[in-house]
Amino acid sequence: MTQAAVPVVDIDGLVRDDEVHRDCYVSPAVFDLEMERIFGQAWVYVGHDSQIPEAGDYWTTLIGRESVVMTRDKKGDVHVLYNRCPHKGARIAPEGCGHVKGLFRCPYHAWTFNMDGKLRGVPYREGYEGTAFDIEDPRFSMRKVGRVANYRGFVFASLAEEGTSFESFIAGVKSSLDNFCDRAPNGTVSVAGGVFRVMQRSNWKVFFENLNDTGHPIATHESSYRAARQYSNEKLGGEMPFQLHIIDGNGAPPKFWSDLDLHAFDHGHSYMTAIFKAPDDPLSQAYFQSLAEAKGEEAAKQILSVNRHNTIIYPSCSPHTSFQQWRVIRPISPNRTLVEIFTFRLDGAPEELLQRTFIYSNVVNSPSSIVMTDDVHVYAECQKGLETQGGDWVSQHRNAGQDQPFDGADGGIIGVGSSELPIRNQFRAWHQYMSESERPGDGDAGS
Amino acid sequence: MTTPVSGTCPFVYDEIRDFLNLEARLLDQRRFDEWNALFTPEGMYWVPLADQQVDPVNHLSLVYEDAMMREVRINRLRHDRAWSQQPRSRTAHSVSCIVIEARDPDEGRVVVGSSFMMNEWRSFGLRTLAGLYTHDLLLSEDGYRIAQKRVDLIDSEGVFEPIEVFI
Structure with missing residues (x-):
């Protein structure tokens, strides 16, 4: 057995108790490993179930590099599926929020799927007779991600089938x-x-x-809180309407932040x-x-x-x-x-x-x-x-x-x-x- | 500045074209105070987030600014420590396809549609923003004043890097 060549990343050498190596931010090899070991494992926020209130609603997003789609089925259950047709690989749901009438239909060859990803129908059915194709075989359905958790409407998913429970994670x-x-x-x-x-x-x-x-607001946001204060002083006698109040907050002195x-x-x-x-x-x-x-x-x-x-x-x-x-x-x-x-x-x-x-x-x-x-x-x-x-x-x-x-x-x-x-x-x-x-x-x- | 409307269509059109060009010129020359003075006291500058958005209050907008927030934005653009304005944004607007969509001579009001393109150069390079303007203009003794400038970006629901100057 040979393994794919993966650049060796010395993880232990990158992180100290009080400083980290710049490779954590700039190295493509580290990023690749993050996609696999962090975003391939962790519970990642997908969306809120109010974005898909009705059966047939969907919301597409990313988990790491994976294009996924969150769906609502007829029973009201929420699913998170890889956004990939098992036939030729086309993405099935378009970007963003949308609605389909009860089933997904691939735009390429019109394979259809229930909202839980289960393959429902393929055209030219007779052409598959005598082949290894089986409509009941999960490999011909849209694949579900490893695990899904819905906590008070907030939907998180993990690509990994096993690992830390959502309850423990959150x-x-x-x-x-x-x-x-x-x-x-x-x-x-x-x-x-x-x-x-x-x-x-x-x-x-x-x-x-x-x-x-x-530590950053007083330095980074100086232009905006000064601009808000300038307006307040020149035009409002020091009064701070809601919008200016929000902007002004970044100019609070160090003791405010320390406390x-x-x-x-x-x-x-x-x-x-x-x-x-x-x-x-x-x-x-x-x-x-x-x-x-x-x-x-x-x-x-x-x-x-x-x-x-x-x-x-x-x-x-x-x-x-x-x-x-x-x-x-x-x-x-x-x-x-x-x-x-x-x-x-x-x-x-x-x-x-x-x-x-x-x-x-x-x-x-x-x-x-x-x-x-x-x-x-x-x-x-x-x-x-x-x-x-x-x-x-x-x-x-x-x-x-x-x-x-x-x-x-x-x-x-x-x-x-x-x-x-x-x-x-x-x-x-x-x-x-x-x-x-x-x-x-x-x-x-x-x- | 512009003279009062004569009532004849070509004349009004020329004045309106001149007004829109002047407005763009003020922005491109960073004459922001003069630009802000083109608005009525209650005038709003609105960049909707949604396609065909009807409501600026009960929905998010990319920008929905009154005189106060426009002035604060201007104050910031001029601040020495506006880090993201180093170098400062430079822009060139083009306004075209100007169409008078509605007018009410009795109230001195005219709604003008147009297309625009704004090229902007700043620290991350050159980018283009494009879309449709809808100006709600009122005639005053000083010429036209903006009751609302609506900017519908063609990619309003897309992904943006920060938008700092007025579009």
Whole structure:
């Protein structure tokens, strides 16, 4: 037996406790191995089942390099299939969201499939008599991915048939998914308003590292928070309407960021406590009333007291529970990353709340955001710098060695808001995924 | 600036063409304050996300900016530490296929459709954005003013690198 030639990657030599080698970001061989060992194993976010409410609905996306389609069948069950015809290999579902009348029909030779991928019919049936073709043989149906989990509408899939259970995978940040939904008076959320799609000229890990990085806003976002403050001072006597308030937040002084908490968990997950206080305007009060009527005043207060900024669900997505944003990260190549941004309606909440969600997304997450553009620029600058021979190691030293086990809810590890704990934690998981013999276990974070 | 409308079709058309060309010229010369002053006080600059989007409030948009947000964007473009504007964006607009879609002489209102192409050079290279403009214009004593500028990009639902300047 011969094996395909795979470039040897010395995983152990790339990751230290407080720094990582630049090859993690720029090496095509490392990227190939990530596709196999991380995106071929981990639970990856596929979509939300509100995107496919009816039988025959579908949503196409990527798991690593694999084109997959999420479908809804007649029984209401959700499936995740490789988007490939078993006949000649054509992709069957087109890009994006859509609907078919009960079955997929390949555009090439009209093979038809049920929404669970089962082959239903082929033309020229008589031509297959006496051949090895068998309509009941699974190899002539669309292939299902290894495993699918649907938690409160959030659909994750693993290409691997065996491995860490979804419950174990999500445990540390399950409270963020719960809070995302519990904020809805009806207890459910649904995708609304379309999807933003932004291409970054940088490695996918650069984006993840930025999500809980509190060291960058005051430097990277100076142009936008200064611009907002300039307008506020010149035209509004210092008043900060909602949009300006969001932009201004990035200019908070270092102590503000240090005083936040960062929580890190197994499998690379983490979250940061919120940078914005819950607003107390008439809309927020009306929303609170709708939540209190549905769940009781105490429960509503408790739900809204869970106030978080970005949660990281490594390696594929990042929900923002307070403003109902959900960012999805798709690695394209070592230096290209597609980020898709979804917004959600809190079912049962006043419709104006969704409008505020859109305003937040337009300011922060739109391709035209005056905030994000400086992030995307700096990511690309990191990528270009890491491609040089100016140094092999990338520092993650800030507050290294100072993180502590957390005894409160969710457990895990806690660090001060300025710590690079989430980045070190991501690379612990990265190292575990990438080390063939060590799959991420179910033990304590950082063990 | 433009003179009041005479009521004859060719004359109005010429004025409108001149107005759209002037607007594009102001953007390409980074005369953003003069550009922003072309809007009515309530005027909106709107780049829808969806094809044939009807609602800018109950749906995401690529851009939906009032006078305040346009001015903040302008402030940022001029800031020394607008990192992604090093080098700054340079643009060249072309406006064509100008069509008067509706007009209400009593209110001094005219809706103008056109096609545009904007070439932009910035740190990641040269790119082209293209689509349809719909200008909702009001005649004032100072000439035409923009009640709404709608920009329907032909790839509005596609994948973008950051959009920083006005399209």
